Amino acid sequence: MTPVLQFTDKGIYCPGGDFYIDPWQPVPRAVITHAHSDHARLGNQHYLCHLESVPLLQLRLGADISVQGIAYGETLRYNGVSISLHPAGHIIGSAQVRVQQGNEVWVVSGDYKVENDGLSGQFEPVPCQVFITESTFGLPIYNWQPQAMIFSDIRKWIYENQQAGKSSVLLAYSLGKAQRLLFNLKDLDTPIFAHGAIDVPHQVLLAQGYDLPAIQRITPDTPKADLKKSVIIAPPSAAGTPWMRRFNPYALGICSGWMQVRGSMRRRNADAGFALSDHADWSGLLQSVKATGAEKVFTTHGFSSAFARYLQENGIEAEAIKTAFGNEDEEAPQEAGTATAAVDPTPDNGTAAAPAAGESE
Structure with missing residues (x-):
């Protein structure tokens, strides 16, 4: 058959x-x-x-x-x-x-x-x-921790970065992971900026009525002073590129299930790794x-x-x-x-x- x-x-x-x-x-x-x-x-x-x-x-x-x-x-x-x-x-x-x-x-x-x-x-x-x-x-x-615990850790990390005078750059895939971050961090009392690859699907989903927060797209005209101590969401492909320099001083966090493995964060030159998959x-x-x-x-x-x-x-x-x-x-x-x-x-x-x-x- x-x-x-x-x-x-x-x-x-x-x-x-x-x-x-x-x-x-x-x-x-x-x-x-x-x-x-x-x-x-x-x-x-x-x-x-x-x-x-x-x-x-x-x-x-x-x-x-x-x-x-x-x-x-x-x-x-x-x-x-x-x-x-x-x-x-x-x-x-x-x-x-x-x-x-x-x-x-x-x-x-x-x-x-x-x-x-x-x-x-x-x-x-x-x-x-x-x-x-x-x-x-x-x-x-x-084996993942409950989402609530992971986002609690992310919020704590953002706060510690702000206290140190740093911006927080979170790397997350542009379709899926980025929206999950934005949805679960929408109550932050901090400006959220995003790479264009994040903003494009974000605008499509906002137009469909999804409960996502407002974000500011980063352009060459974005004042560096506005980015200070802010949260920036970018795709993994942005890591190590000249585009990142404008955020100095910043801390880099990677949101990926691969962060479950010891050493992954260090090998990718990140300051923090969150096993969010x-x-x-x-x-x-x-x-x-x-x-x-x-x-x-x-x-x-x-x-x-x-x-x-x-x-x-x-x-x-x-x-x-x-x-x-x-x-x-x-x-x-x-x-x-x-x-x-x-x-x-x-x-x-x-x-x-x-x-x-x-x-x-």
Whole structure:
């Protein structure tokens, strides 16, 4: 019997419905889990995604793309195959894709996290026979503190920097992580400035009505005096560039799950590291797999081989699959390789994604 979904050189393909999920080569019909560029690529003839992802796809791929948005839980049918989208909690508009053919259900997770960040929604386990899961942080060393604790640490760090006469520069990926920071720091009694790569999606989301704070975009005309003791949010690609000089004196903080590994902060010449990730940690991955009740699990991008092996050793049929997905939203995949120096094995897809358009400002 032909499986409901197949892994091909173009992406995850549904033969019965004749569509692909997050394809990495151009195809006629693409179902997109979220708007990060390793999952949503240019060149497809038609896109299907969650309603909240539509403006983000148009921002990143062009306003003239053919795109349809549907709500969570809404069902479409293609040639007898049912498709529905379900909350992934990764970033705004992120979704898991449920595909049903006959009595068989497969779910593609995309990227996800299980803690509700207050902005991206609550991850929803979807019962299925086969679950295709990310495994970006699929090693036991990756276990996140509650978000409230992390943001308490960030606020304390900002205050200490101000007392020392320094600005606080936080590096966070421009789509997802930056909005999470802004949403959870909106009560700060401190001006917040942002790199243009942060401001562009911010303005799109403000226009959609999201409860995000006002920020000031940094331009060549921004007075240096205005930046003193302020908070600046910038993409990781800004680190070490001449653009940063205007903030002196400043302290540099990196917001990434890779900061969980001892030494990551030092290797990246940062003053502080905050293990704030938009991906599930080890316990979140295990919790999610168990909640689906899946009989078979395919693991993709990240520590997929290690995670699949652990599932196998614990009585769950599992297989690691090579894909073209990466860790674009973490912007530090090289740290995964660093982490394995002590714990092995290496991640399966550790190539660095290119910065999104506008991040070179």
